[in-house]
Amino acid sequence: MSPTADPLRRQLHLNAFLMSTGHHEASWRLPESDPRANTDIEHYKNLARIAERGTFDSLFLADGPVLWGDVAQRPAGAIEPLTLLTVLGTVTEHIGLIATASTSYNSPYNLARRFASLDHVSAGRAGWNIVTTAGPAAARNFGLEDSPDHGERYARAAEFTEVALKLWDSWEDDVYVGDKEEGIWGDDAKIHPPRYRGRFLSVEGALNIPRSPQGYPLLVQAGSSEDGKDFAARYAEAVFTAQQTLEEAQGFYTDLKARTKDAGRDPDGIKILPGIVPVIGSTEAEAREREAELEDRITYRHGQRRLSELLNLPVESLALDARLPKDLPPPTQINGAQSRYELVVELAHRENLTVRELIARLGGGRGHRTFTGTPEQVADAIEDWFTQGAADGFNVMPPVLPSGLELFVDHVVPILRDRGLFRTEYVPGLTLRERYGLPRPANQYLSLTTANA
Amino acid sequence: MSPTADPLRRQLHLNAFLMSTGHHEASWRLPESDPRANTDIEHYKNLARIAERGTFDSLFLADGPVLWGDVAQRPAGAIEPLTLLTVLGTVTEHIGLIATASTSYNSPYNLARRFASLDHVSAGRAGWNIVTTAGPAAARNFGLEDSPDHGERYARAAEFTEVALKLWDSWEDDVYVGDKEEGIWGDDAKIHPPRYRGRFLSVEGALNIPRSPQGYPLLVQAGSSEDGKDFAARYAEAVFTAQQTLEEAQGFYTDLKARTKDAGRDPDGIKILPGIVPVIGSTEAEAREREAELEDRITYRHGQRRLSELLNLPVESLALDARLPKDLPPPTQINGAQSRYELVVELAHRENLTVRELIARLGGGRGHRTFTGTPEQVADAIEDWFTQGAADGFNVMPPVLPSGLELFVDHVVPILRDRGLFRTEYVPGLTLRERYGLPRPANQYLSLTTANA
Numbered sequence: 004m005s006p007t008a009d010p011l012r013r014q015l016h017l018n019a020f021l022m023s024t025g026h027h028e029a030s031w032r033l034p035e036s037d038p039r040a041n042t043d044i045e046h047y048k049n050l051a052r053i054a055e056r057g058t059f060d061s062l063f064l065a066d067g068p069v070l071w072g073d074v075a076q077r078p079a080g081a082i083e084p085l086t087l088l089t090v091l092g093t094v095t096e097h098i099g100l101i102a103t104a105s106t107s108y109n110s111p112y113n114l115a116r117r118f119a120s121l122d123h124v125s126a127g128r129a130g131w132n133i134v135t136t137a138g139p140a141a142a143r144n145f146g147l148e149d150s151p152d153h154g155e156r157y158a159r160a161a162e163f164t165e166v167a168l169k170l171w172d173s174w175e176d177d178v179y180v181g182d183k184e185e186g187i188w189g190d191d192a193k194i195h196p197p198r199y200r201g202r203f204l205s206v207e208g209a210l211n212i213p214r215s216p217q218g219y220p221l222l223v224q225a226g227s228s229e230d231g232k233d234f235a236a237r238y239a240e241a242v243f244t245a246q247q248t249l250e251e252a253q254g255f256y257t258d259l260k261a262r263t264k265d266a267g268r269d270p271d272g273i274k275i276l277p278g279i280v281p282v283i284g285s286t287e288a289e290a291r292e293r294e295a296e297l298e299d300r301i302t303y304r305h306g307q308r309r310l311s312e313l314l315n316l317p318v319e320s321l322a323l324d325a326r327l328p329k330d331l332p333p334p335t336q337i338n339g340a341q342s343r344y345e346l347v348v349e350l351a352h353r354e355n356l357t358v359r360e361l362i363a364r365l366g367g368g369r370g371h372r373t374f375t376g377t378p379e380q381v382a383d384a385i386e387d388w389f390t391q392g393a394a395d396g397f398n399v400m401p402p403v404l405p406s407g408l409e410l411f412v413d414h415v416v417p418i419l420r421d422r423g424l425f426r427t428e429y430v431p432g433l434t435l436r437e438r439y440g441l442p443r444p445a446n447q448y449l450s451l452t453t454a455n456a
Numbered sequence: 457m458s459p460t461a462d463p464l465r466r467q468l469h470l471n472a473f474l475m476s477t478g479h480h481e482a483s484w485r486l487p488e489s490d491p492r493a494n495t496d497i498e499h500y501k502n503l504a505r506i507a508e509r510g511t512f513d514s515l516f517l518a519d520g521p522v523l524w525g526d527v528a529q530r531p532a533g534a535i536e537p538l539t540l541l542t543v544l545g546t547v548t549e550h551i552g553l554i555a556t557a558s559t560s561y562n563s564p565y566n567l568a569r570r571f572a573s574l575d576h577v578s579a580g581r582a583g584w585n586i587v588t589t590a591g592p593a594a595a596r597n598f599g600l601e602d603s604p605d606h607g608e609r610y611a612r613a614a615e616f617t618e619v620a621l622k623l624w625d626s627w628e629d630d631v632y633v634g635d636k637e638e639g640i641w642g643d644d645a646k647i648h649p650p651r652y653r654g655r656f657l658s659v660e661g662a663l664n665i666p667r668s669p670q671g672y673p674l675l676v677q678a679g680s681s682e683d684g685k686d687f688a689a690r691y692a693e694a695v696f697t698a699q700q701t702l703e704e705a706q707g708f709y710t711d712l713k714a715r716t717k718d719a720g721r722d723p724d725g726i727k728i729l730p731g732i733v734p735v736i737g738s739t740e741a742e743a744r745e746r747e748a749e750l751e752d753r754i755t756y757r758h759g760q761r762r763l764s765e766l767l768n769l770p771v772e773s774l775a776l777d778a779r780l781p782k783d784l785p786p787p788t789q790i791n792g793a794q795s796r797y798e799l800v801v802e803l804a805h806r807e808n809l810t811v812r813e814l815i816a817r818l819g820g821g822r823g824h825r826t827f828t829g830t831p832e833q834v835a836d837a838i839e840d841w842f843t844q845g846a847a848d849g850f851n852v853m854p855p856v857l858p859s860g861l862e863l864f865v866d867h868v869v870p871i872l873r874d875r876g877l878f879r880t881e882y883v884p885g886l887t888l889r890e891r892y893g894l895p896r897p898a899n900q901y902l903s904l905t906t907a908n909a
Contacts, residue, residue, distance in 0.1 A: 032636040039632060042666055044577045068565055070664040074631055074642030080666045086573040089542040109566065112521055112597040120539040124497045143660035144565040178527055179492060183485040186755040189527030207596035211523040213495055213533045302639040 015389055015425045016274055016396030016439060017416075018101070018243070019054040019408060020063045021047065023078045026280055027402035028366040029300035031078050035406060041081045044090060050405055051091040054098055057412030058426050060438050061099030061130060062091060063223075063243070063398065068108050069141040076305040085117050092125035099435035101130030101223055106163035107156055108136060108145045112206055115170040118220045119212045127216030127434030132223040132243070133234075135160050137339040152338050157230040162201040164222070164238050169197035171219035172446045173209035195448040217434045218444045227255065227342035228334070236262035240441055241274045243398045245346055245371045247353075252277055252393035274395040274439055277388065280368030280402050282375040283410040290375045297402060298363050306362030313344060323359040327351045346370050368400055378414035385415075386424060468842055468878045469727055469849030469892060470869075471554070471696070472507040472861060473516045474500065476531045479733055480855035481819040482753035484531050488859060494534045497543060503858055504544040507551055510865030511879050513891050514552030514583060515544060516676075516696070516851065521561050522594040529758040538570050545578035552888035554583030554676055559616035560609055561589060561598045564659055568623040571673045572665045580669030580887030585676040585696065586687075588613050590792040605791050610683040615654040617675070617691050622650035624672035625899045626662035648901040670887045671897045680708065680795035681787065689715035693894055694727045696851045698799055698824045700806075705730055705846035727848040727892055730841065733821030733855050735828040736863040743828045750855060751816050759815030766797060776812040780804045799823050821853050831867035838868075839877060 023041035024031040031038040040046040054062055064084035071079070081087075084102035092100050100121060104114055122129035135156035142150040150156065175193035182188075196209045224231065224239035235242050236259065246252035260270040282297075284290030303323055311318040314331065321327075327348065334345040347370055351361045367373045374384045388394040401407025419425040429438075436443065476494035477484040484491040493499040507515055517537035524532070534540075537555035545553050553574060557567055575582035588609035595603040603609065628646035635641075649662045677684065677692035688695050689712060699705035713723040735750075737743030756776055764771040767784065774780075780801065787798040800823055804814045820826045827837045841847040854860025872878040882891075889896065 029639075031641065032639060034636075038634045038636070038641060042576055068569070068664070070647070070662045073644050074647055075633075075640050075644050077641050079642060080627065080664055082576055082665065083569045083573040086538070086542050086570060086577060089539050090546060090577050093543060093546040108563065110561065110598055113562065116521070116536045117539060120536040123495055123535055124539060124543050140661055143658075145563055146658040174533065180528075181491045183487075183489075183491070186482075186485060186753065187528050188484065188491060188530050189532055191526050191528050194523070194527055205596075205599040208593055209523045211521070211533055212535065300639065 012423055015385070015419060016060045016241075016276060017057075017425065018061045018063050018276055018396070018398045019050070019059045020065070020278070020398050020400045021050050022065070022400070022404065023081070025403035025407055026368045026371070026400040027297045028077050029297050029302070030403045032300040033296070033403060036403065038078055040404070041078045044082070044087075046405070047082075047087060047091060048094045050408060051095050051098065053405060053408050053412055055095045057416045058429055059098055059399075060396070061101050061435060062088065063101040063132065064088065064103060066103035066105075067136055067141055068105060069138070069144055071140075072305075072309065076302065085121060089121055089124065092121070092128060097429040097431075097433070099128045099130055099221065099438065100125055101132055101221065103132040103134055105134055105136040105141070106160040107151065108141060111163050111166040111170060111204060112210070115167040115210055116212055119171060119210065119215045122215035122217050122220055123212065127436075129215070129217065130221035130223050130241070130435055132225055133160060133164060133238070134225060150338070153228065153230060153341060157234055159203040160234060161237070162203050166197060166199050166201070166204055166206050168219065168447065169199060170206065170210040171214065172448055173197060174214045175446055175449055176214050178213060214446065217436050218446070221435050221439060221441075226340070231342060232259055232262055235259060235273065236266040236268070239273055240436065241276060241439060244275060244277050245342075246277050246393070247346075247350060247372050249388060249391060249393055252388055253391065256393050272441060276396045276398045277394050278368065278371030278398045278400050279385070280371050280373040280400045281381045281407070281411055281415065282373060282402050283378060283381060283407065283414065285377065287376055287380070290377065294375045297367065301363055301366045303359060303362055306366060307358065310347075310358065310362065310365070313339070313347060321358050324357050326355065326357055327361070343370060367402065371400055378410075378418055381411075381415045382418040382422070385419065386422065389424065465876055468838070468872060469513045469694075469729060470510075470878065471514045471516050471729055471849070471851045472503070472512045473518070473731070473851050473853045474503050475518070475853070475857065476534070478856035478860055479821045479824070479853040480750045481530050482750050482755070483856045485753040486749070486856060489856065491531055493857070494531045497535070497540075499858070500535075500540060500544060501547045503861060504548050504551065506858060506861050506865055508548045510869045511882055512551055512852075513849070514554050514888060515541065516554040516585065517541065517556060519556035519558075520589055520594055521558060522591070522597055524593075525758075525762065529755065538574060542574055542577065545574070545581060550882040550884075550886070551581065552583055552674065552891065553578055553581045554585055554674065556585040556587055558587050558589040558594070559613040560604065561594060564616050564619040564623060564657060565663070568620045568663055569665055572624060572663065572668045575668035575670050575673055576665065580889075582668070582670065583674035583676050583694070583888055585678055586613060586617060586691070587678060603791065606681065606683060606794060610687055612656040613687060614690070615656050619650060619652050619654070619657055619659050621672065621900065622652060623659065623663040624667065625901055626650060627667045628899055628902055629667050631666060667899065670889050671899070674888050674892060674894075679793070684795055685712055685715055688712060688726065689719040689721070692726055693889065694729060694892060697728060697730050698795075699730050699846070700799075700803060700825050702841060702844060702846055705841055706844065709846050725894060729849045729851045730847050731821065731824030731851045731853050732838070733824050733826040733853045734834045734860070734864055734868065735826060735855050736831060736834060736860065736867065738830065740829055740833070743830065747828045750820065754816055754819045756812060756815055759819060760811065763800075763811065763815060763818070766792070766800060774811050777810050779808065779810055780814070796823060820855065824853055831863075831871055834864075834868045835871040835875070838872065839875065842877065
């Protein structure tokens with residue numbers, strides 16, 4: 004008989020990172036895949052239902068306000084994440100809905116409204132993955148010549164988050180009076196306009212939506228640069244990260260928990276979820292075969308071009324069977340996605356990969372940790388990191404969708420449940436934040452009132 | 457036996473303008489009303505289903521990115537319209553989904569994406585009511601001290617719409633190739649970055665979502681100022697308007713159809729839909745009683761304050777039993793909502809209303825035409841305007857929700873159907889634009905290619 008989950012035992016948090024036909028860039032070329040899945044709402048509804056069947060904590064969508072690369076390369080174009088998650092919320096009941104949105108290319112008033120709205124219509128299941136968006140292509144879609152530099156982007160992100168928090172708290176929870184006799188709908192004394200004036204942003208008035216079920220969406224962060232880690236320590240409640248080895252992951256985990264404590268917060272209040280791309284087979288050989296089937300379909304000339312953009316090197320300097328140049332600049336001199344740059348360069352050097360091998364690894368899960376094996380081995384890999392101070396859970400990135408998510412839910416999740424590491428069912432009525440084990444935040448204006456009383 | 461709708465006979469277009477507990481500002485105080493309906497998704501799902509049962513063309517939501525007035529006055533706060541309509545699209549199959557969004561306080565890239573996304577997930581049912589948003593309160597939520605002046609707002613609106621149209625056309629319909637063997641997903645020659653540089657806006661790159669089922673959302677406009685009418689003549693496919701008398705409505709109709717023709721467009725390509733607030737009773741006396749029941753619940757001090765803001769006059773100059781000052785400035789000297797200002801001043805002067813009477817009229821439907829009577833009389837009022845060159849249909853604004861919409865659907869719609877003026881069922885599979893009798897727009901870049909060939 005399998006043990007039931009021990010309520011006192013620390014539990015895994017699992018997030019399903021959805022991505023068209025899968026996280027492996029060649030997944031769309033498999034016979035089983037629908038290359039137009041990215042704009043097919045039924046595909047995403049199916050994924051959401053599978054993830055909810057697997058009692059995942061949340062669904063997650065990445066985003067950037069730009070058409071990346073060429074449409075020749077791989078499935079391009081997608082439904083805007085908050086719109087898509089709004090639909091997915093209507094076909095699910097429990098699972099969280101985490102959307103990426105940029106602080107560089109949104110207004111806090113509009114974005115705070117949209118997340119509060121999603122939180123209302125989903126009964127407290129919204130999450131915001133806060134990103135600053137690197138690169139000139141996005142900037143040029145918003146009237147700028149280039150992206151602001153890395154530090155400036157994070158400075159704006161901090162202001163943006165501060166303003167958003169004020170907007171979300173601009174209604175106390177009990178504004179509503181509802182006195183029909185006297186004709187008094189609400190209490191204006193419980194409305195708090197932010198009246199914020201910062202370096203980047205000024206927002207005067209209160210939000211035009213009541214405080215939402217969670218107070219505000221779960222705050223998520225995904226960059227691992229120095230700026231990114233400091234930002235996460237200050238604001239994030241969950242962190243998606245991309246370490247490749249146990250040692251790296253333990254280092255990141257210890258570092259970020261310490262920074263969170265230094266920022267005056269409870270280290271348990273930030274959940275660290277490394278990405279994992281599980282290539283699953285019923286035997287190890289079958290899993291390897293699946294991996295090979297995907298690798299065979301990688302288009303290396305596309306990979307070369309993307310690598311040349313990331314590393315800021317001419318494509319001619321990246322011969323497929325050579326290794327990366329040794330004299331690459333340190334990540335802090337890069338104005339793009341610093342943590343991704345660092346990850347790729349370290350991966351290539353550590354494992355002494357050729358450009359071809361590096362492209363295959365990146366194509367497999369965009370630099371996240373790929374793990375190929377049986378359900379038992381995948382469960383072991385998850386348990387190892389979870390019990391050895393490297394993770395509070397995982398951002399699960401199936402290489403192929405929907406099949407990779409189905410395999411995980413039907414074969415890995417039951418093992419994790421049997422080991423007492425993962426919930427067997429949802430506790431009804433929990434918000435996303437509560438499912439992550441975090442309390443509903445107090446209203447900052449209410450705390451002031453109490454402190455002054 | 458009732459006649460079936462004659463397919464050759466011109467048909468009414470009916471839009472359901474949804475508004476919390478109803479368009480009468482005192483509706484929330486009725487015993488039947490839920491004052492928190494505005495953030496209750498079940499309330500809105502119910503309304504959407506009733507409107508679809510009545511084979512309405514579309515649902516419509518007004519919007520401004522600001523918390524208007526005091527929360528003491530009447531229900532405040534709402535779910536952001538595109539989010540709300542995304543949910544309503546999941547519980548309906550045919551009805552259009554029209555959201556208001558501001559050209560002054562959005563970026564074209566983000567907004568074009570969101571409307572294209574709604575159009576994709578709703579299979580071609582999205583519409584955009586293009587507004588410029590008057591007033592300093594909204595401006596201050598976006599880092600400005602005051603709203604740009606009326607002409608500048610409309611100049612930006614025109615640029616915004618031009619850019620949005622380019623973004624929606626930035627993918628030809630047949631970008632997708634899907635060659636799994638060769639690894640070619642799409643054809644980059646069919647992607648057209650806008651590369652737009654205007655006075656107000658610059659947008660470089662193509663949208664990151666394929667062209668949507670309708671090509672782009674139905675374009676709707678609602679302002680009746682000179683700038684507004686010129687804008688509508690250029691871009692709008694449907695116009696929500698607010699004339700009070702048949703003569704005014706005929707004048708507006710004739711004027712706007714002529715301007716549309718002058719702009720080089722087919723006058724039938726713009727549908728003019730005056731607002732109507734139908735207060736319905738099974739007898740005339742019952743309808744009047746309903747009207748009185750609502751009027752009794754108006755809070756006049758709130759009305760005085762709102763009127764003072766609109767007219768830019770001190771509240772002390774608006775004694776309830778006096779009339780408006782005679783020497784008010786012309787609307788062109790007003791930097792706020794010019795057409796609304798003109799409507800209110802004209803209404804007061806034409807009918808020689810006291811401030812109290814004016815407030816009651818405005819409270820009844822925010823200046824739109826209120827019509828109180830039996831279902832037969834409401835149907836007559838609709839048919840009169842429709843057959844006498846004043847309207848292509850109506851923007852139906854029930855004073856109380858859901859009951860006012862139910863009464864209209866169950867008692868007025870059957871009469872209009874019996875008269876052969878309104879559809880008895882939906883033609884399956886039509887997009888919103890097709891339901892309005894308009895063709896799917898050609899892609900502007902494709903037309904260029906064809907013209908050059």
